[in-house]
Amino acid sequence: MKIKILPRVFSLMIAVMLAVLSAVLTWGTTQAYVFSANWSGNGATWKYGSSLPSSFQDGTSFGAYAWTSIGSSSWTYTYNSGSSNEVRYVNIDGGSGKLAETSYWVDGQGYITQFLIEYDNQENWYTGSSTPGGSQIDLRSIAAHEFGHTLGLWHTDTTCNGTSSDATMCPFYTGGSTWWRTPATDDIAGITDYYP
Numbered sequence: 001m002k003i004k005i006l007p008r009v010f011s012l013m014i015a016v017m018l019a020v021l022s023a024v025l026t027w028g029t030t031q032a033y034v035f036s037a038n039w040s041g042n043g044a045t046w047k048y049g050s051s052l053p054s055s056f057q058d059g060t061s062f063g064a065y066a067w068t069s070i071g072s073s074s075w076t077y078t079y080n081s082g083s084s085n086e087v088r089y090v091n092i093d094g095g096s097g098k099l100a101e102t103s104y105w106v107d108g109q110g111y112i113t114q115f116l117i118e119y120d121n122q123e124n125w126y127t128g129s130s131t132p133g134g135s136q137i138d139l140r141s142i143a144a145h146e147f148g149h150t151l152g153l154w155h156t157d158t159t160c161n162g163t164s165s166d167a168t169m170c171p172f173y174t175g176g177s178t179w180w181r182t183p184a185t186d187d188i189a190g191i192t193d194y195y196p
């Protein structure tokens with residue numbers, strides 16, 4: 001995840017950096033979701049960028065809806081072709097390495113005002129709704145994870161074992177897996193806390 005922050009809220013950047021450090025130091029222990037910033041309201045719009053293949057639309061929409069359909073939170077994502085928040089398909093760093101990146105911008109109050117999700121177009125993506133091959137990257141899983149970042153959720157401090165109990169906001173994806181598609185208890189606690 002990459003974060004872009006305006007200079008006048010540098011203090012927030014320090015807070016985010018501390019949150020990252022904390023996540024590293026306590027990784028593997030039972031902690032909780034980690035927040036870096038939040039929207040002032042309880043919803044945002046988004047759209048498919050012009051570089052996004054049509055075959056990536058369903059999986060991307062799935063990722064947004066994963067956070068809209070949580071009963072304990074009022075948060076909603078709404079598709080709007082005029083939105084300034086978009087999802088792109090670009091070469092980030094060639095094959096392997098980063099699968100996707102999310103950037104967001106915050107205002108002087110520290111509220112998120114805009115986001116950008118980018119998928120790496122050099123990866124071996126699986127765009128369907130069934131089960132990906134063992135070496136494939138499940139778009140629905142990655143979309144859910146990246147949209148989680150756009151809410152301000154940082155990588156979780158909860159234990160991540162590479163198993164189906166893992167939170168969507170765990171920091172590492174296992175090829176062929178699909179469990180990030182559905183937010184786990186820890187993810188739900190996070191979104192409910194900030195967008196009740």
Ligand SMILES: [Zn+2]
Pocket residue numbers: 001145149155171
């Ligand atoms: Zn991430």
